[in-house]
Amino acid sequence: MSEYAVLGKRLPRVDGPVKAAGTARFTDDLSLPGMLYGKILRSPHAHARIVRIDTTRAENHPGVRAVIVGEDFGDYRYGLRADTRDEYPLARGKVRYLGEEVAAVAAVDEETALEALNLIQVEYEVLSAVTDPEEALREGAPQLHDDKPGNISVHMKTSFGDVDDAFRQADYIREDRFYSQSVLHGFLEPNAALALWEAPNRITIWASKQSPYFLYRNLSNCFNVPLSNVRLIQPYIGGGFGGKNGGYPVDFCAVMLSKKTGRPVKIVLTMEEVLSSHRRRHPMIVRLKTGVKKDGTILAHDCRIIADGGAGTGVGPSTIANAFYFLNLPYVVPNVRYEAFRVYTNRPISVAQRGNGIQQIRYAADVQLEMIAHDLGLDPVQIRQKNAVYTGYRTASGMNIHSCGLQETITEAVKAAEWETHYRPWQEKEKEPLGRIATGVGIACNSFQSGARLTGHNCCTAVIKVHEDGTASLLTGSTDSGQGSETVLAMIVAEVLGTRLEDVFVPQTDSTVTPVDPGSFGSRVSSTAGNAVLIAAQDARSQLLPVAAELLKAAPEDIEFRDRKVLVRGAPDRVLRFRDLTRQTVAWGSGTSIIGQGSWGQTVPPMNFETGEGDASGAYSFGTQAAWVEVDTQTGKVTVPRMVVAHDLGFALNPLAVEGQHEGSIAGGVGHTIYEHCVEENGQNLTPNLTAYGLPTVYDLPEEMVSLSIETIDPVGAFGAKESGEGTQVSTIPAIVNAIHNAIGVWITDLPVTPEKVLKALRDRKAQDRATEGGQP
Amino acid sequence: MLDQLIHLKVNGTLHTVAVPPHRTLLEVLREQLGYTGTKRACRVGDCGACTVIIDGKAVLSCLTLAVEVQEKEILTIEALGDGDRPDTLQQSFVDCGAVQCGFCTPGMVMSAKALLDENPHPDREEVRRAIAGNLCRCTGYAKIVEAIEDAATRLS
Ligand code: FES
Numbered sequence: 001m002s003e004y005a006v007l008g009k010r011l012p013r014v015d016g017p018v019k020a021a022g023t024a025r026f027t028d029d030l031s032l033p034g035m036l037y038g039k040i041l042r043s044p045h046a047h048a049r050i051v052r053i054d055t056t057r058a059e060n061h062p063g064v065r066a067v068i069v070g071e072d073f074g075d076y077r078y079g080l081r082a083d084t085r086d087e088y089p090l091a092r093g094k095v096r097y098l099g100e101e102v103a104a105v106a107a108v109d110e111e112t113a114l115e116a117l118n119l120i121q122v123e124y125e126v127l128s129a130v131t132d133p134e135e136a137l138r139e140g141a142p143q144l145h146d147d148k149p150g151n152i153s154v155h156m157k158t159s160f161g162d163v164d165d166a167f168r169q170a171d172y173i174r175e176d177r178f179y180s181q182s183v184l185h186g187f188l189e190p191n192a193a194l195a196l197w198e199a200p201n202r203i204t205i206w207a208s209k210q211s212p213y214f215l216y217r218n219l220s221n222c223f224n225v226p227l228s229n230v231r232l233i234q235p236y237i238g239g240g241f242g243g244k245n246g247g248y249p250v251d252f253c254a255v256m257l258s259k260k261t262g263r264p265v266k267i268v269l270t271m272e273e274v275l276s277s278h279r280r281r282h283p284m285i286v287r288l289k290t291g292v293k294k295d296g297t298i299l300a301h302d303c304r305i306i307a308d309g310g311a312g313t314g315v316g317p318s319t320i321a322n323a324f325y326f327l328n329l330p331y332v333v334p335n336v337r338y339e340a341f342r343v344y345t346n347r348p349i350s351v352a353q354r355g356n357g358i359q360q361i362r363y364a365a366d367v368q369l370e371m372i373a374h375d376l377g378l379d380p381v382q383i384r385q386k387n388a389v390y391t392g393y394r395t396a397s398g399m400n401i402h403s404c405g406l407q408e409t410i411t412e413a414v415k416a417a418e419w420e421t422h423y424r425p426w427q428e429k430e431k432e433p434l435g436r437i438a439t440g441v442g443i444a445c446n447s448f449q450s451g452a453r454l455t456g457h458n459c460c461t462a463v464i465k466v467h468e469d470g471t472a473s474l475l476t477g478s479t480d481s482g483q484g485s486e487t488v489l490a491m492i493v494a495e496v497l498g499t500r501l502e503d504v505f506v507p508q509t510d511s512t513v514t515p516v517d518p519g520s521f522g523s524r525v526s527s528t529a530g531n532a533v534l535i536a537a538q539d540a541r542s543q544l545l546p547v548a549a550e551l552l553k554a555a556p557e558d559i560e561f562r563d564r565k566v567l568v569r570g571a572p573d574r575v576l577r578f579r580d581l582t583r584q585t586v587a588w589g590s591g592t593s594i595i596g597q598g599s600w601g602q603t604v605p606p607m608n609f610e611t612g613e614g615d616a617s618g619a620y621s622f623g624t625q626a627a628w629v630e631v632d633t634q635t636g637k638v639t640v641p642r643m644v645v646a647h648d649l650g651f652a653l654n655p656l657a658v659e660g661q662h663e664g665s666i667a668g669g670v671g672h673t674i675y676e677h678c679v680e681e682n683g684q685n686l687t688p689n690l691t692a693y694g695l696p697t698v699y700d701l702p703e704e705m706v707s708l709s710i711e712t713i714d715p716v717g718a719f720g721a722k723e724s725g726e727g728t729q730v731s732t733i734p735a736i737v738n739a740i741h742n743a744i745g746v747w748i749t750d751l752p753v754t755p756e757k758v759l760k761a762l763r764d765r766k767a768q769d770r771a772t773e774g775g776q777p
Numbered sequence: 778m779l780d781q782l783i784h785l786k787v788n789g790t791l792h793t794v795a796v797p798p799h800r801t802l803l804e805v806l807r808e809q810l811g812y813t814g815t816k817r818a819c820r821v822g823d824c825g826a827c828t829v830i831i832d833g834k835a836v837l838s839c840l841t842l843a844v845e846v847q848e849k850e851i852l853t854i855e856a857l858g859d860g861d862r863p864d865t866l867q868q869s870f871v872d873c874g875a876v877q878c879g880f881c882t883p884g885m886v887m888s889a890k891a892l893l894d895e896n897p898h899p900d901r902e903e904v905r906r907a908i909a910g911n912l913c914r915c916t917g918y919a920k921i922v923e924a925i926e927d928a929a930t931r932l933s
């Protein structure tokens with residue numbers, strides 16, 4: 001039996017009822033008296049100089065209250081670091097991608113605002129554009145930013161061990177090129193902001209942000225107001241996945257339009273705007289060379305990456321560093337060399353998306369490992385077991401593994417997938433004719449950071465106010481964008497105070513009230529904010545303890561808080577209701593407030609974006625996924641009816657929430673592998689709606705998803721917990737691609753796996769087979 | 778274009794509103810009548826977040842003109858339980874973990890309600906078909922299917 005009263009239980013999420021009832025308010029559900037509606041004018045060119053903007057006609061249009069352009073924001077630029085600030089709230093001088101924000105309008109209703117956009121006259125001098133990252137690197141390519149010659153946004157080059165010597169020692173070497181396409185975050189709630197400027201210098205903004213404190217700082221700098229005057233109130237968030245981290249033009253424009261008009265202004269993007277011009281996952285070309293021993297032991301990786309950064313840097317340095325870090329995990333790689341270019345192109349800006357650079361690299365590395373196993377006639381499970389990292393391992397680059405259940409995840413995934421029954425190597429299957437529906441199984445492993453350790457402010461803080469009736473409010477700046485962190489953090493409070501989940505209320509983030517927080521990215525909330533909440537709850541508990549000891553006439557160390565009661569160990573008759581204790585504590589002496597506080601940062605130094613040396617996080621999750629695929633050999637269609645996840649998440653704080661994370665990760669991973677893509681022509685998105693883009697429906701995803709948690713009780717994370725929401729998406733792609741090879745004997749090295757690519761690969765294989773046969777005597 | 782005065786019966790209440798003829802039911806429900814439980818996501822019929830029930834059928838309110846649905850029984854998510862007293866279907870969504878960010882949820886619940894009202898014992902395929910037009914990025918759908926099946930069991 002669990003030692004916990006609340007943690008580890010399958011508790012439904014606390015915000016479930018209001019969301020199911022439709023009473024949970026998202027940004028677009030809010031309105032204020034006198035509110036105006038904003039709309040954004042976007043560039044029709046992928047690359048052009050702005051010669052002149054004439055807003056007169058728009059300004060004179062009845063119902064229009066303000067029109068703003070880039071100049072209204074002065075020289076303000078934003079970005080992750082001082083040296084990477086290359087984004088403007090509205091374009092200045094040039095536009096660098098089709099759909100870039102050029103001007104914005106506030107009017108009495110949306111229709112009027114739209115009409116006004118048509119009246120803004122912009123004269124452009126069209127420049128040649130470059131939308132392919134390899135071309136952007138060539139001499140003479142169109143240049144995006146004057147201060148970034150060669151279109152290089154980020155360059156990282158590093159090496160550990162003796163790679164050349166390792167390749168000399170290797171029995172077998174493979175070199176392959178992989179491509180991972182542009183994938184959108186796919187949240188259903190479009191980006192939205194409702195802003196209210198109050199003279200002389202107060203900003204209140206309701207905006208859909210998974211990491212609201214980026215925008216809080218952005219607004220302070222952009223509008224030159226003190227942080228104390230930036231009030232960012234976080235409504236419910238309709239999914240983020242990395243696409244609602246920072247400040248975006250929609251936010252800056254809503255505030256500027258409010259400032260100009262003195263009225264509240266709401267801007268809600270259309271889905272077409274989100275899909276065509278908002279942020280997305282980095283497309284990457286990965287060239288990977290790997291050397292192994294005969295038995296499949298990895299000796300070295302030599303990896304070169306070209307990442308399509310789009311027109312701005314965003315969080316790109318972290319993406320490029322992450323790809324390197326997770327070249328080193330989850331397999332032992334004694335020697336490693338890496339060079340990556342993040343390249344500017346005339347495309348929308350690439351940022352983090354559920355995995356931040358790690359999917360792309362692990363797709364390449366895990367599929368290539370499968371290729372190697374196939375080439376050498378090794379078993380796919382055994383080659384992973386042989387190379388798996390373990391507790392106490394330190395990567396060549398200096399990442400330290402304090403807890404690791406990778407081997408168990410392999411064992412459990414293989415068992416749940418009934419691998420022994422379903423797996424037959426392709427070499428064996430290839431002798432039989434391919435049926436109409438070919439089936440195959442594949443596995444892949446993953447690792448992920450439990451709280452990305454970035455530079456700057458990286459600590460989470462929690463404040464717990466215990467009320468006299470025994471309930472508590474938890475103030476945290478860590479937002480819940482749907483993953484369920486609000487519930488999990490509330491469970492920690494209830495566990496420590498010995499109350500129930502329904503006794504804890506977690507108000508949404510409000511920057512004037514809740515503590516500053518890095519944000520909900522890099523899988524940090526359960527582990528990092530979780531520890532802060534644990535410390536804060538213990539602090540509150542310690543304020544209650546002396547009174548309890550006094551009232552129960554017991555030693556403080558004998559007192560237990562459980563199920564709304566205060567008990568004395570070994571003396572079942574001495575009991576106090578928790579709410580009597582809180583009432584009495586609050587009234588003690590001349591009265592007091594019970595306010596617990598806790599902060600928790602990271603146990604490792606910041607990630608090194610230059611060399612990649614050292615840790616990327618204080619803890620790492622590990623996992624294995626098995627996919628079952630069916631390939632229609634006549635149409636090329638691939639389906640994934642069944643998928644197994646076995647994940648070492650340290651400790652499952654709430655198994656129901658964990659399953660949701662695993663299943664959602666699979667969904668995103670399957671989408672990335674098979675369905676999702678932006679078809680573009682000269683920087684123009686030809687798939688600007690969810691159907692054309694290919695966001696998976698219920699028919700596109702596995703009907704059966706098995707989620708297994710392996711608990712290793714990590715020494716760092718709260719109650720031993722590590723992440724469970726991103727790592728699982730890392731191995732979905734290679735598990736499916738490996739399964740496709742097992743089904744039809746072809747390697748898909750270019751995502752997504754469209755029917756056309758499958759059919760072509762099948763044709764190529766047949767042609768090759770015929771050629772080999774023909775060549776034989 | 779001149780506004781038209783129309784009567785809409787929403788969740789049993791008759792509303793009289795002046796609307797331009799091209800305004801969608803979604804906009805009228807949300808902007809003029811305050812039924813913000815119906816979500817506005819894609820606005821072009823791709824995602825199902827705006828699903829309401831009209832005369833017993835699940836309908837996309839973003840593709841429906843308000844002027845077309847006078848005299849009809851319109852049900853929005855607000856017709857079901859509220860946050861304090863969810864109805865059985867909503868409770869199943871909560872208990873089964875079918876809700877994450879919750880943005881698709883009202884539309885999902887309405888599609889599921891239309892199904893169960895007409896067919897109280899749907900099989901797996903019928904459940905999947907009922908939500909095939911409702912997109913969800915967070916859950917992978919398995920728990921949503923489970924929730925609808927759970928509600929069917931609880932309701933019978
Ligand atoms: S908002 Fe109506 S279908 Fe998406």
Ligand code: FES
Pocket residue numbers: 188238239482875876877878879880881882912913914915916
């Ligand atoms: S729960 Fe987020 S889109 Fe369905």
